[in-house]
Amino acid sequence: MFDLELLHTFVCVVDAGGFTKAGERVNRTQSTVSQQIRKLEDQLGRPLLLRQRASKHIQLTEDGERLIGYARRLVALALEAHSSLSRDDETGVVKLGVPEDFDVQRLMSLLSGFAREHPHIRLDTVNGLSVDLYARLDNKDIDLALVKRDLAGRHGQRQDTALASWPEQVHWVIGRDTRVIDDPVPLVVYPQGCIYRNRIVHALESSGRRWRVAFASQSLVGIQAAVSAGLGISLLPTSAMREDHRLLTPNEGFAQVPGGELALIAGSRLLTQVQQTLVAYMKERMTMELA
Template sequence: MTLPTLSSQSGALPLLDTDVLRTFVAIAESGSFTRAARQVFRTPSALSMQIKRLEETLGQPLFVREARQVRLTPEGEVLLGYGRRLLKLNEEAVTQFLAPSLEGTVRFGTPDDVGTRILPGVLAQFARSHPAVQVDVIMGRSADMLQRMDAGELDLVLVTAGNPGMEMEATRGDVVHTEPLVWACREGGVAPRRSPLPVALASHGCVWRSAALAALDRAGLPYRIAYTSEHCAGQEAAMLADLAVAPFPLSLVKPPLRKLEQDAGLPPLGDYQVVLIRREGIGSASEALAGHVTDAFRDLRR
């Protein structure tokens, strides 16, 4: 659905006010005029007037007002995407001219399965906002990333929470992503029907591996570890070849892979979390990159 063409007597399109867009996004994300009012430090009545003028400008209703909440109309959903992008561009433009120029190097560690999902967008946007900062990315196991950070070799690390022996370390940071872990296989493959069940796992110490083995043992299902890989690409290769099933994040299950449903008889695996941990005493450049990483995971959930 697209918004209608707008025009005024002079033939010029009206401009959307950034302050009003910020109000609109706050209401849409909170589902409440009252909660949004606290976020933008205005009264609910002031927000109502802003939204009324915005709806008049666009000639479309943006919210359906219900007893306990408000929800977006189809037109409002379209505007929300535009609004978020416009606010982000506005922030980048202001930062470019008014924010202190950041320089230096940020050393960032991440597991490959986590980093590859957000790094292209994060690095591109961070480079536009802070062109004088060099980012060194190191990929490896979560446990190794933590050890290197504690040794002073890394400034920021992403780790998967729940790894054996890492429960306390994970509490040092902020949970930036939670996602279901599911059993996956090749569409139309025969691997799920083999006995014992062939399983492709990550290397020792990975939360996916420990969750899968614990679930299979609790269920009493016969299985064999057919393939082990330090990177998720190895698990994916085994599934694509129809040689094994594997525990995989739901967002990474893309055709020709498919999620195995509960009727396949495999036990549920639950969720896993991604945690962002900062080394003590990191500088402004590292904090800025941490903000970009957090925003990227928030965008994944939308």
């Protein structure tokens, strides 16, 4: 069997054009390189290089010419195998759940940045309301999820231990050109179970105001468009507000709603290496964005 280390030295000698330069490539002395070439020749029982003292150039024998092609392929294949095995813990798929109203540009930046840093990990994402993402985690359909939640578990929301969390402020919004607010207050909301819908209803009923659902949608784009069109008011995070929205103030009867958080949670307490890699990346990237 060929000794891959000797073949590697042989290839370096040929490519570098000499023993001294080859030694620099493999971090060995010129004499050690020369000894390795002789050892390879002894194993094969035939010379591979023509040694001419008057010439500074390396010349291959006919056997050396036949061997060099095989040597290059064998060494390259060994390096490929080593590289593949050494990154084995960095290869795989992570399934991440993302809130329906998560900022699209931030999501794309997150995905592209992770792909550049970890090209051998595939990141699959699914969108949905936080209540749906919890269900997907429980069913093992996804590995990790970013969920919107109230602090201290208000409104009976479950409080899974977060791997990381970031504060989120929300605001009452209305169409920029909408000035009159009906009674009961028309609401633009997500379906039942949405954390924002729960906050809206709780805030209005706590202040003694009547309300009605004027428009409901699963889509953030639909919610944004309905607010812009003046169909009603809604509660949105800062990142989801558009230029044709305006804030409602306490003077208009809409006090500031307590903020919540964006939490990263896992479906299992034991994370794989690739899942840990994504968690570490998101901790750093999301914290930088919100700093």
